[in-house]
Amino acid sequence: MERFDEQTDKATTPEKAPPKRRPGGRTSRTRARVLDAVRMELAEHGYDGLSLDGVAARAGVHRATVYRRWRDVGGLLADVLEATGGDDWEPEDTGSLLGDLIVLNRENLGAMTAQPSMAAALIAASFRSEEAARGLRRLWEDRYTRCEVIVRRAVARSELPAGTDARRLLVAATAPLYHQLVLLRTPPDPDLPEQAARTAVLAATAGAFTPGPSATSV
């Protein structure tokens, strides 16, 4: 979710089969330049402004190379998302569940409201390209998995009961912000990161994310 706006390619994609290419070598530098160009073109012009020719020109890379390696706009977007997922992002450890969730939501708000916003552009692109949609789904999954440590730390501090469903808590804490910005398209609310985090913590403390006898039917 956060750090969609990652500007550097760390080239951490595992390269199976003994590569002639050195990590950090020419191929890796080409990829970094091309992906940077995709990010900039997408953020500035949106999906409709994205073309292999435009990316090749901006990156200063041969058109033939871009066509051979990435095939089409979907291939470029999928690789941008894969590169983002290969970074070393981790949620910040503030020492409290509430603090961790507030910082996470503030990062997400910042990424979504940056001008231009890579995160917002990639979400929009995911409604155009199946490859981008698949890549984005993997990236969300990766980010939420990394964020589960927030809940594990809270359990270790006895802030939350063992057995708390980390994913559900994290979705409850983060969904309102995306809902308002991406779907409802309301103006960014600077209080929302803290409000949504606090709401999730109150619900968690009241047992909303643990299986229990409170699951009465209606």
Add this chain to the structure above:
Amino acid sequence: MERFDEQTDKATTPEKAPPKRRPGGRTSRTRARVLDAVRMELAEHGYDGLSLDGVAARAGVHRATVYRRWRDVGGLLADVLEATGGDDWEPEDTGSLLGDLIVLNRENLGAMTAQPSMAAALIAASFRSEEAARGLRRLWEDRYTRCEVIVRRAVARSELPAGTDARRLLVAATAPLYHQLVLLRTPPDPDLPEQAARTAVLAATAGAFTPGPSATSV
């Protein structure tokens, strides 16, 4: 949010200035047929399959009429959304806050997972057409405003304290479902409507949506 899938045009748009057209007359029937055709074309083929010619053919209406009245695809989508906003939808009154929110979430899940889903198609279209985005924003606003009665009833039953922020509670209750379906693109979870409703009720009961001394800073 719900009843995107409205299939009939109730022709409730106020017609100012003494109309030669009778409500329910020929113009109104033409609009109903055209909007039904837009809904079906959009749900079946998506935004890219939507054209004024295709809509005119499906509706059995002269192309010239469609071009004159709706101009372009954005105009068609905006009118579909306006017609949806003109219905008489109200949230169900189950007698409890939890019950009302569960029913609301189940309606939303049903609308989003219908095959084909008008709601999902309109959300996707809102990333393509500025007019659709504006129309959808108005529709969300209208739906959330109508849902505020759920919170007023809960306050009247003393389930919630007066001063509860209805909009924030409703967003907390409904956002996780849209987040998972539209952004995370996880498979529909039949337990989520109840879980998300219960989470919002627990948070509300714990004071998450009332201004108060709990607003300590971090």
